[in-house]
Amino acid sequence: MNQESQCKDQFYIQMCLHLAANGGRSVAPNPMVGSVIVHDGKVIGEGFHEQFGGPHAEVNALRSVTEQTVLKNSTLYVNLEPCCHQGKTPPCVDAIINAGIPRVVIGHVDPNPAVSGNGIETLRAHGIEVRSNILEAECIDLNKRFVTVHQKKRPYIILKWAQTNDGFIARTDFSSKWISCEESRQLTHQWRGEEQGILVGTNTALHDDPQLTVRHGNGISPLRIVLDRYHRLPLNLQLLSDGLETWIFSYTERTVPGHVRYVLLHQESKELDQMLRYLANNGISSLLVEGGSTLHRSFIDQNIWDEARIFVSPTEFQSGIRAATLTGLPFRERNVGPDKLREFVYSEITSNS
Template sequence: MSNDELYIKRCIELAQKALGKTYPNPLVGSVIVHNGNIIGEGYHHKAGQPHAEINAINSVENKDLIPESTIYVSLEPCAHYGKTPPCALKIKELGFKKVVIGAMDSHDKVNGKGKKIIQDAGIEVVSGILEQECIELNKRFFTYHEKKRPYIILKWAESGDGFMDKDFKPTAISNSLVNQFVHQLRADEHAILVGTQTAINDNPGLTVRNAEGVNPIRILIDFELKVPGDFKIYNDEAQTLVINSVKEETENNIKFIKIEKENFLPDLMATLYKEQIQSIIIEGGKYTLQQFIDNGLWDEAIVIKNDGLKLENGTQAPEFTYIIDKIEKYSDNLIYFFRFQ
């Protein structure tokens, strides 16, 4: 591994510390190196706060070393004025010797402009270092901007004989280790979605309890508004979008959005894009999950299996025939990970 790759790897590690906290901004890490020594590092903590490069610059004790230093950044420095001034201009102003970029930013406000500002200032720029890893780090951000929809993760648990419940009643399938994993997943993603049936049967809160992090935005698909208003999904613990065909209104943390049943999935994607939702876990029941599967509308799937549990009768798990990407063992449960190819 080259030195450039080592430092970009460090940028990625730093960026990951803020997973789930930077929406709608991407995850970015930055490292400043002088004569082979790291003299500054930083990452973007959350939207509205300084970007990674600025945090890295601020952490440098001896600012006189900056003109002889290289700044590494996992994503192309921004070129637009948002809540903070453009990082590309700051890099130019301080006159770094060299800039090394992991991935270029496909977002239309940046897209090569940051790199150009720096190059035009006569600073050497190298880009595309560990590019795949840097794109993977921001798969949510890139999917959202390029496909105009959130990054979609399907998730369900099934018994050894392929059922999601016993006799159509809520049934615990996964163990406590897996439950912790699921709560961490919720903290890492932007939103979580369930359908009417799941909300009525399980009365889920869909919040993060057994892990550190922010509650995801809850999305309830409930066309006829059948889910009672005193159910947990309507509590004030998280922002909630209720997709329905009855009304359009906002009350405190609950926003009702009207969509017709016809052309539902494309309309839902357009709505979530407009609401700036970058990633979503589909935790719905069989019917909801199957719609996404049948339409090839997903990026990752996480299937929890408890092989020792036989339920014999109930809701059958979705029909899903894809090649497994990897398997992880959590005591007596297995988690299968899939990627849409």
């Protein structure tokens, strides 16, 4: 393949990525997918996966083409391998084959075992030219939550906390309500709207009595999850009394309101592994872990995390409850109001091993 053709393929896959991002949380736990159809160097159709359970990107792109007869001489671009199994919608490969598309260009292979190369094989078996792994790294990054669920059998995990300049997340008596600034708190609410689940431990639930909802902006509030091993939480906490869905992971059961789901943990298995496997199996592809430091250390010590976002306030406490720590340098640091936001991605350097 010549360089000009390769550049064109990359250009149109980049278009697919921009389209795909429009799906956002609305498609979770499905991946974000965009598709573009090109005929004689012109885009004649485009679409993206708009809603979980709704038509996939390829189908929306095919439907958007005004002159269907030219599809037999067109190229379909899509950032993720077309599905080949019956799910909530029919297989996308069938729609592509029936439309007479002669060439398909794909960003990356679907990690879902139900697809995983089978979509490509089906297209090729019907005489369709297929080129794959175009801008593969960018395509994987867009759907890192989806990829993580299928490769690691757990949600994509983002650790988040705020700490003072001298490394504390709270005073010993928990009298410090806010450490981060207003701008940082608004950004946190934006992040909540981007993930499917939000997790805290018993101490955070007890001392902060949080709502764990999106109250700034228009995002969708995540599923609220608490690791409360021995049901220490009183029923008058907001998480247990406000009527919004909450999942509690515990070693024992108790009678709770109808909006609360208790999930039993087993003593013989690692609790984080049990919880994360359950979440992944029940459609939760991403998890924002907001605290506190004991819970954060559990994830860090077991090397079970993908990103960490740490707000550092100029305030100093001199003493108090220590924040968790990461080794290595952040991949990015920026100002958010008077705070510093340090962002880490998991690697062997930042792991505890």
